[in-house]
Amino acid sequence: MKITDIKTFLMMAGAPKSMSGGKPGAASWSSRNWCFVKVYTDEGIVGLGEGSGWPRVIQTAIEDLRPILVGEDPANIERIWQKMLVSTMGNGMTGTPGSGAMNAIDMALWDIKGKALNTPVWNLLGGKVRDRIRVYGHASTPERALELKELGITGVKAGGVSGTVDKVEAIRKAVGDEMDIMVDAHGPPWFTTKDAIMVGKALEQFNLLFYEDPVPPDNVDALRRVQENVDIPIAAGERHSHIWGVRQLIEDEIVDVIQPDSGRIGGISQLMKLSAMAEAHFITVAPHSGSLGPVAEYAAIHVLAAIPNALILERVHDDVPARYEVIDPHPETVNGYIEVPDRPGLGVDIDEEVVASYPSQGNTVRAGSPDDNAYEPGTFDEHVYYQARYRRQKTMRRTR
Ligand SMILES: [Mg+2]
Numbered sequence: 001m002k003i004t005d006i007k008t009f010l011m012m013a014g015a016p017k018s019m020s021g022g023k024p025g026a027a028s029w030s031s032r033n034w035c036f037v038k039v040y041t042d043e044g045i046v047g048l049g050e051g052s053g054w055p056r057v058i059q060t061a062i063e064d065l066r067p068i069l070v071g072e073d074p075a076n077i078e079r080i081w082q083k084m085l086v087s088t089m090g091n092g093m094t095g096t097p098g099s100g101a102m103n104a105i106d107m108a109l110w111d112i113k114g115k116a117l118n119t120p121v122w123n124l125l126g127g128k129v130r131d132r133i134r135v136y137g138h139a140s141t142p143e144r145a146l147e148l149k150e151l152g153i154t155g156v157k158a159g160g161v162s163g164t165v166d167k168v169e170a171i172r173k174a175v176g177d178e179m180d181i182m183v184d185a186h187g188p189p190w191f192t193t194k195d196a197i198m199v200g201k202a203l204e205q206f207n208l209l210f211y212e213d214p215v216p217p218d219n220v221d222a223l224r225r226v227q228e229n230v231d232i233p234i235a236a237g238e239r240h241s242h243i244w245g246v247r248q249l250i251e252d253e254i255v256d257v258i259q260p261d262s263g264r265i266g267g268i269s270q271l272m273k274l275s276a277m278a279e280a281h282f283i284t285v286a287p288h289s290g291s292l293g294p295v296a297e298y299a300a301i302h303v304l305a306a307i308p309n310a311l312i313l314e315r316v317h318d319d320v321p322a323r324y325e326v327i328d329p330h331p332e333t334v335n336g337y338i339e340v341p342d343r344p345g346l347g348v349d350i351d352e353e354v355v356a357s358y359p360s361q362g363n364t365v366r367a368g369s370p371d372d373n374a375y376e377p378g379t380f381d382e383h384v385y386y387q388a389r390y391r392r393q394k395t396m397r398r399t400r
Contacts, residue, residue: 001116002042003074006066006105008059009036009350011358013293013322033360034293034326035059035100036350039108041074045115048346049107050295052263053100053241056360061088061101069105075116077109081269096264099241106267107299107346114345121299121346125272125306132337133304135315136182140167142174145181148317152335155180155209155312161191165202172206180209180312182235187213193222200230209312210235210257210286224254235259238288242266243273250277257311261288263296268303275307284311294327298346301331305340313338326354 013032035055039047051058068087072080084102091098114121122128136155139145145156156179158167164183171181183203185196196214203211212235215222227234233256240246241264249255258278260271275285285307287300297315304310315333316323324330327348331338341347 001045001074001112003039003069003072004042005040006062006069007038007040008062008104009038009352009355010034010055010059010360011036011322011326011355012360013291013320013358032291032320034295035062035104036293036295036355037062037104037108039069039074039105039112041112043116045112047074047108047110047112047115048295048349049104049109049111049267050263050293050299051100051102051104052261052292052296053096053103055100057097058100058104061097062104064088065101065105074109074112077106077113077269080109081106081267094241094245096239096241099245099266099270100264103262103264103267103270103296106269107262107296110268110299110302111345118344120340120342120344121268121302122305122340125268125302128305128340129308130305130310130340132339133301133310133313134337135313135333136180137315137317139171142170145171145175145179149175149179151317151333153317153333154178154336155182157182157184157212157314159184159186161185161188161195161199164199168203168206168208177207181206182209182212184212185214187216187236187239189216191215193219193225196222196226197229200226200232204231208232212236212257212259213238220248220252220254223249224252227254233257235286237261238290240265243270243277246274247277250274250281250283253281253283255283257284257286259286259288259314261292261296262300262303263292268299271299271303272307275303275309279307279309282309284309286311287313289314289316294323294330295346295348295350297331298341298348301338301340302346322354322358326350326358 011034013034033055035051035058037049065084088098110121137148137153139156140158148156193215200211200214211232214226217239235257236255237246237259238261260274278285300313327350
């Protein structure tokens, strides 16, 4: 079998509800994009993948990779992966744009292999450890947490660093001890390591499943300080690429939970290697979703089905209608779990007409209201450190 062509499908994934009520064009609106890829073969089998990390950039990167991929036998996934890595050396070998593009291709190659052998991807990865994958949702209010509990979801994550302690206390009171609660600080650059420790210590009493990205990903020593000073399992990894990006987090046991993004870590091949590295250190795997599209979610499901150290999958349930419209079938959450699919390959396809109906737009946060994930009114043009000083008091008003 030979690869004959590669096509990319970039779509605007819609504005999440939390951003200006989901109205594109509003001053504070910031969009998300998804980039899907199809790898075509001379035997008529087509593989589907997704790459994240900055989807509009990923699309161009994939198009640059096309000439070195056409003519290759898609069965040789590791060979092709190494070829992509070496061919892009001149652009730098670390970072999510390169690994996001390689991620999309790698995922599509596993899809082709599964379809060619008429078996699901999880079977190619060693078979199933479990038949269903536990998922968690996002909740920043007790009401939302209870709504998800009603649906059978058994874990919720509150985001941000503003008023987090109050938020978590209210959610814990509402849902009781049966639900797992997580906190994602999103590692903002203006949140100091000491801030992260103070908030973390205040959160210890709520028995969290994990405390995620308490500091920015660029300083591993800072994360180590949080790990040493806060008695909550520490989670990180969604912004890293490749096994080398997470090596120190795992080998030095700086995280308890590793959170690869199945759109930008480098593909299913890298997810499997990373999971084995983590297993050797008794670290569990909880893939990142958030801004990811629904094809990358399938990749995470197949990997979590096959590895022993799967913890839980992040799942955005109802952010944008496009999530449900663009793929078929859409995995249902039943009693807090997703059934592992039995179809050949990844077991999912995209609707190209739906992709075309959501033209891509920009990918950056703009000026607007902080409630809409934007900068404070009138401060967008200020020096970045102004943002830090402006927000700290609000953030730290209660840490006990
Ligand atoms: Mg996160």
